[in-house]
Amino acid sequence: MAVIPLPDAVRKSLRGLYAITPDCLAANVLLDRVRAALQGGAAFVQYRDKGGDTTRQAETARALLALCRQFGARLLINDDLALALAVGADGVHLGATDGKLATAREALGGARLLGASCYDDFERARAAAALGADYLAFGAMHPSSTKPLAVRASPSLMTRCRAELQVPACAIGGITVENAAPLLAAGADLLAVISDLFEAPDVASRAAAYYQLFEENARDLPQSTTF
Secondary structure (H helix, E strand, C coil): CCCCCCCHHHHHCCCEEEEECCCCCCHHHHHHHHHHHHHHCCCEEEECCCCCCHHHHHHHHHHHHHHHHHHCCEEEEECCHHHHHHHCCCEEEECCCCCCHHHHHHHHCCCCEEEEEEECCHHHHHHHHHCCCCEEEECCCCCCCCCCCCCCCCCHHHHHHHHHHCCCEEEECCCCCCCCHHHHHHCCCEEEECHHHHCCCCHHHHHHHHHHHHHHHHHHCCHHHCC
């Protein structure tokens, strides 16, 4: 099966704060916090829900999609291709055991996003890129309260990703406003954040702080580093 490439203009826009929703929040609380993150400048939202209530998941996903449309952001679904397709989300993110990338790429077509978890494994990243992943996630970059047993990954993986694969790199795991700048300097295009964003006293202000980091990093990037 031929890989369906994402248009260059879309791939170039894969940059910014990637807000990953926390588990165990009531739908109204989740939507309020996501709205605040979007107001602060989050560019992407990933709906992550490990519960088994498919009706509730679909309702929440549709509500999140409407919010993202309102703010010009994009919604991806974690680990559930069927849900992403059913609600018309902007893409899906798959971990190592969450389905075949090739199958997802074919189902999504060329206009929707496919993200892949690569952990600390650059060869996994290389294979995912060959199968059509639009961005590659590496982590955990720092100790993570969400996944305390996650393997640690080196920021150098993101540098290699940009240089060798020319695919946007996403940093995940224990990221805070205080430790994010070196990840951007290492080549991260996306910062995937859960706790530091959604547990902040002021979610919108915390998202805005990340937005400012991206603005500062963009001024420091030489033109040759862009895709």
